[in-house]
Amino acid sequence: xxxxxxxxxxxxxxxxxxxxxxxxxxxxxxxxxxxxxxxxxxxxxxxxxxxxxxxxxxxxxxxxxxxxxxxxxxxxxxxx
Amino acid sequence: xxxxxxxxxxxxxxxxxxxxxxxxxxxxxxxxxxxxxxxxxxxxxxxxxxxxxxxxxxxxxxxxxxxxxxxxxxxxxxxxxxxxxxxxxxxxxxxxxxxxxxxxxxxxxxxxxxxxxxxxxxxxxxxxxxxxxxxxxxxxxxxxxxxxxxxxxxxxxxxxxxxxxxxxxxxxxxxxxxxxxxxxxxxxxxxxxxxxxxxxxxxxxxxxxxxxxxxxxxxxxxxxxxxxxxxxxxxxxxxxxxxxxxxxxxxxxxxxxxxxxxxxx
Numbered sequence: 345x346x347x348x349x350x351x352x353x354x355x356x357x358x359x360x361x362x363x364x365x366x367x368x369x370x371x372x373x374x375x376x377x378x379x380x381x382x383x384x385x386x387x388x389x390x391x392x393x394x395x396x397x398x399x400x401x402x403x404x405x406x407x408x409x410x411x412x413x414x415x416x417x418x419x420x421x422x423x424x
Numbered sequence: 425x426x427x428x429x430x431x432x433x434x435x436x437x438x439x440x441x442x443x444x445x446x447x448x449x450x451x452x453x454x455x456x457x458x459x460x461x462x463x464x465x466x467x468x469x470x471x472x473x474x475x476x477x478x479x480x481x482x483x484x485x486x487x488x489x490x491x492x493x494x495x496x497x498x499x500x501x502x503x504x505x506x507x508x509x510x511x512x513x514x515x516x517x518x519x520x521x522x523x524x525x526x527x528x529x530x531x532x533x534x535x536x537x538x539x540x541x542x543x544x545x546x547x548x549x550x551x552x553x554x555x556x557x558x559x560x561x562x563x564x565x566x567x568x569x570x571x572x573x574x575x576x577x578x579x580x581x582x583x584x585x586x587x588x589x590x591x592x593x594x595x596x597x598x599x600x601x602x603x604x605x606x607x608x609x610x611x612x613x614x615x616x617x618x619x620x621x622x623x624x625x626x627x628x629x630x631x632x633x634x635x636x637x638x639x640x641x642x643x644x645x646x647x648x649x650x651x652x653x654x655x656x657x658x659x660x661x662x663x664x665x666x667x668x669x670x671x672x673x674x675x676x677x678x679x680x681x682x683x684x685x686x687x688x689x
Contacts, residue, residue, distance in 0.1 A: 370472070372512060403541045406537055414530075415516070
């Protein structure tokens with residue numbers, strides 16, 4: 345039996361969709377901001393923070409920052 | 425002249441919170457699996473909502489870490505954080521202009537970084553690629569199992585040609601190999617042994633396979649669970665991720681590049 349999934353949704357999942365990707369990009373930006381803020385607070389905390397907590401926040405912050413830069417570059421290339 | 429204290433400070437005496445009581449066990453893992461599946465299901469309704477679900481799940485992992493009490497839970501949390509981060513990247517990355525295989529290539533870089541960072545919280549990356557006690561012959565056998573499996577997958581779900589866009593065949597093959605690498609390292613290399621350490625071998629196999637299959641809910645891919653059990657079982661038997669990574673690479677190269685070229689001319 346074929347599952348009854350609306351075709352536009354599957355199209356987005358397989359090939360990407362600019363509008364939905366932009367809204368999801370805003371969510372990504374929010375998560376990135378929370379991760380960076382938490383990392384900054386942890387690093388400025390006294391006593392010194394646990395290294396594993398900082399490393400865990402890096403798992404969020406580093407790749408999300410790369411995707412954020414990719415989103416910004418893509419938007420500029422759309423404008424030009 | 426400088427003076428140094430000769431009495432070493434007790435390790436973590438100042439930084440350990442008093443109430444560190446969280447132990448990641450079976451109930452928490454099932455709750456995590458449910459939350460992951462719900463977030464994936466939200467993709468059918470709204471991509472931003474699903475992205476929000478993945479973001480909250482990833483942040484929950486970070487919040488939980490200071491409250492964990494044992495080493496095994498602390499080893500599992502980075503992996504539980506990495507999975508929703510990878511899914512968030514897949515949903516939010518600007519890949520609308522790419523054909524399906526180049527799209528995987530764009531996603532491969534940040535997802536490989538996630539997996540590398542998650543690995544380095546506990547091991548070196550090289551440790552993941554050790555052959556295990558069974559040796560290279562067994563790993564090669566696991567890789568070769570992918571050939572008949574690829575035939576079955578292609579017959580059940582034939583792939584239309586043109587997915588590689590303007591990429592040359594060799595580049596498309598490299599992109600496909602890079603795209604499946606983070607998946608296998610994350611679910612079979614890191615998640616399965618971490619769950620096994622916390623909840624036992626059976627739970628390690630079943631829960632990691634179900635978490636992997638949960639990431640395919642919105643894609644309506646019914647074979648994902650069966651495939652996840654098969655490669656998870658191979659990983660458990662061989663105690664190495666090398667064979668299953670090779671098998672996945674062979675499988676996707678055959679299904680997405682070789683068979684469409686052979687059967688469609």
